[in-house]
Amino acid sequence: MKLESKIKQTIQKYKLCNKREKVIVAVSGGKDSTVTAYLLKKFGYNVEAFHIDLKIGKYSEKCLGAVKELCSDLDIKLHIYDMKKEMGSGMCYLRTAIQAKSGKTKLKNCAICGVIKKWILNKTARKLKASKLATGHNLDDEAQTFLMNIFKGSPQLSANTGPISRNISDKKFIPRIKPLFYVAENDVREYSKKKKLPVVYEKCPCAIDSYRIQVRKFLNTLPTKEKQNIMKNFDKISGKIQKVKNTRIEYCEVCGEPARKNICKKCELVGV
Ligand code: SF4
């Protein structure tokens, strides 16, 4: 099935969004989120874009340039979060400080960055009165996450995974949608090149040591069909996982954002 029809089908089958609600697309400058924004706009959804300027040197400058070009070409309203201005330092500095504090149990770059980005995304999407928050996660990302959770013996961590976040219903949590959930990374790359979209193809210089990278290397040895099978199996068992999942939402005592415990992951890390 062609990429566009596959994404349309995912949006319709899983009721990801409708044309009356506001969808904020988290655009990084990479191919996946760029294709997500491009197609949601092309399909006629009410789309605005949100970019977190992580201040990772030249790489972030290129990403910012790419999202500005995309949004200006497509006439999409772009919101930018400047990490230095909003949090007092860029991602590199913040991450190094957190890692220094964590001592021997050195937290990985992407683990820290991921927690902080998620916190910013939910808070900002809510501030912008979005009904949905769209991200560019593709089939490869999802297969990696699913396998990582299995390898770590915690399949229940996949309970809320799917093209739309499940089992979380809270006024402060903006549901996340992943229109590219069933589309292989290679197909997204090919499509973005065919459409000549402004994309930064180089890797983030901080993506160096994650467990995800090891799993990705392994998955890249498999054909797309087998990656699709991983997610088909996920679909089959996800209903069972959800039954054992406790998805009670609390509010962080420090920042007031939705959290699983009394302090959210971001505040635990940043230690404010
Ligand atoms: S690759 Fe890792 S460090 Fe770089 S932006 Fe993504 S999560 Fe952050």
Ligand SMILES: [Zn+2]
């Ligand atoms: Zn918090």
